[in-house]
Amino acid sequence: MGGFPMKEVFQRLYQEYHQDIFQFLFYMVKNRALAEELVQEVYVKVLKSYNKFKGESSEKTWLFSIARHVAIDYFRRQKRMRKRIMDNFDWQEKGYLIQDQTKLPDEIAVLNDDIRKIYQCLHQCTVDQQSVIILRYIQSLSIQETAEILNWSVSKVKTTQHRAIKSLRRYMLELEDGEKSETT
Amino acid sequence: MVRRVKQHKQNLTDEKIESMLKSLPKIEDKQDMDQLYINVMQKFNEAKPFKQKKKKLWLGPLFAMAAVFLIGFIYTAYYVNDGKSGEIALDEIADNGDIVTENFVPPQEESIPSPSNDEPMAYATTFPYIYNDLVEKNDFFGLKLGMNYQEVIGLLGEPLTSEDFMSNLRQLKYTEEGFGIQLKFNMNDGSIVEYIFYPQYLNDTTKQTSGIFQLPITKAGILQMFGEDYQTSHVLCEDQSPNNCAEYIYTLDEKRQLTVRLDEAESNVVFIQYATTNFTEPME
Numbered sequence: 001m002g003g004f005p006m007k008e009v010f011q012r013l014y015q016e017y018h019q020d021i022f023q024f025l026f027y028m029v030k031n032r033a034l035a036e037e038l039v040q041e042v043y044v045k046v047l048k049s050y051n052k053f054k055g056e057s058s059e060k061t062w063l064f065s066i067a068r069h070v071a072i073d074y075f076r077r078q079k080r081m082r083k084r085i086m087d088n089f090d091w092q093e094k095g096y097l098i099q100d101q102t103k104l105p106d107e108i109a110v111l112n113d114d115i116r117k118i119y120q121c122l123h124q125c126t127v128d129q130q131s132v133i134i135l136r137y138i139q140s141l142s143i144q145e146t147a148e149i150l151n152w153s154v155s156k157v158k159t160t161q162h163r164a165i166k167s168l169r170r171y172m173l174e175l176e177d178g179e180k181s182e183t184t
Numbered sequence: 185m186v187r188r189v190k191q192h193k194q195n196l197t198d199e200k201i202e203s204m205l206k207s208l209p210k211i212e213d214k215q216d217m218d219q220l221y222i223n224v225m226q227k228f229n230e231a232k233p234f235k236q237k238k239k240k241l242w243l244g245p246l247f248a249m250a251a252v253f254l255i256g257f258i259y260t261a262y263y264v265n266d267g268k269s270g271e272i273a274l275d276e277i278a279d280n281g282d283i284v285t286e287n288f289v290p291p292q293e294e295s296i297p298s299p300s301n302d303e304p305m306a307y308a309t310t311f312p313y314i315y316n317d318l319v320e321k322n323d324f325f326g327l328k329l330g331m332n333y334q335e336v337i338g339l340l341g342e343p344l345t346s347e348d349f350m351s352n353l354r355q356l357k358y359t360e361e362g363f364g365i366q367l368k369f370n371m372n373d374g375s376i377v378e379y380i381f382y383p384q385y386l387n388d389t390t391k392q393t394s395g396i397f398q399l400p401i402t403k404a405g406i407l408q409m410f411g412e413d414y415q416t417s418h419v420l421c422e423d424q425s426p427n428n429c430a431e432y433i434y435t436l437d438e439k440r441q442l443t444v445r446l447d448e449a450e451s452n453v454v455f456i457q458y459a460t461t462n463f464t465e466p467m468e
Binding site: 004005006007010011014018019022023026027032035036039040041043044047048051105107108111114115118119122133137138140165166168169172173 | 196198201202204205206207208209210211212213215217220221223224225227228320321328330331335
C-alpha cells in the first residue's frame, strides 16, 4: 500500500524545514500574509506528491523547488490579473489614483538604510535572479543545492548570481542618484 | 559632488552588495502548527486530484470497431455480389440498407449503469480517483481513519448538533433532516476507527468544504464512485423488517474496508461505512 501517515509527515517536514521555506517565500513575494497562504499551498503539493518523491534529490531541495514553483504560479496569476485590470483601466480618468502601496515589512523597516535599499532593489531583479540571490545569500545554500532546486547547471547558477549582483549594484546606484536629485 | 558620487560607486563593490544581502533579517512564520495543519488539510481536500496523463484508452476499442466495420463491409460487399468487382458491390450496398444493418453489431452497453437524475453529479463520474485515494492514501474526501475529532471538524466544519452514545460513538448533524455522520472512537487514544455516512442526510450542495456532502444516494452512483470490485452479503435490514438488505463490501486492505448498505429494493443507499476491521470493541 502506498499510504503514509500524513500528519506525522507534515509535523516532521514542519519541524525540519518550515521556517526556511516560509522565509524563502516571504522574500520571493515580499508579503507576510501572502507567504502564509502560499506556504499552505506548498504543503498541499508536497503531501499530494509525497508518495512519488523518489529521493533522487534531497528532501530539502525538493521542498524548495516546490516552493519556488508555487511562487512562480502566483506571479503568473498576478500577471494575468494585472493584464485584465490594465486592459479595462481608464488611464485618462483615473491614472492619478495609482500609487505605490507597497509598505516595507516591519522586520525590514527597522533596519539601516543600506539594507532597506538592497531589499527594495531585490524586487527589481528578474524572478530567476531573485531565486538565486535568496537561495544563495539569504538561505545560505550551496551552489550545488541551488542548482538542484532550480534544475539548472552549476555554471548557470554562477552566471545568474554574477549578473544579479551586478544588477543589484546598478539599481542601488540608481536609487541613490534618484534620492539625491530629489533633495537638490 | 561628482567626486563624491564616483567615490560612492567605487565603495559599492560586489562584496559590499553580498555582505548587505547576507545581513537581511531572518523572517519567522508565527502561525500555529496545528492550525496550519488544519488549513492545509482543508486545501488538500478541496484540491483536485492530480490529473494523470490520460492514457488514450479509447484508441484501442476505436480501432477495433473500425476494423470490425471494415471487415464487415468487405465481407458484405464480397458475398452479396458473389465475388463481383468491388465497385459494383459498393453501389449495391449503398442502395440496400438492410444488408448493411444485418452486419452491424451494436456496441455492448457499459456494465456500470448510469446514475439517476436525482444523483448529486459532482462525483458521479470519478471512478477510479476517489477509490484509489481510499485504497492508497486512506483518504475519503480528506477524512482518514486514525484522525481525531478536531481534525474531522477542521475539515467538515462544526455540525449543527452532535450526540454521544454507547461510550464511544458520536453522531453529527449537518442538515435539519437527520444525523448524517456517525463516528466510532478508539477510547485509548481518541482516534476514529469507523465512519458511517448517511448520504440522504448529508447532501448539501451549498457546502463546499468536502465531497462528503455530495455522496451518491443510489446504487448506480456507488458503482460510479467505487467501481465493481466488491463482495455482496445480505443482512437483516435495520428497521426490523423480515427482509434482507444487500451490503457491498469493498476490501481496501487487510485492515480497512468500505461497506455500502442498500435498501430492500437494492437501489438506494442506506449508509456508507468506512472502518478499521481489526478494532476490538472496548469491554463494558
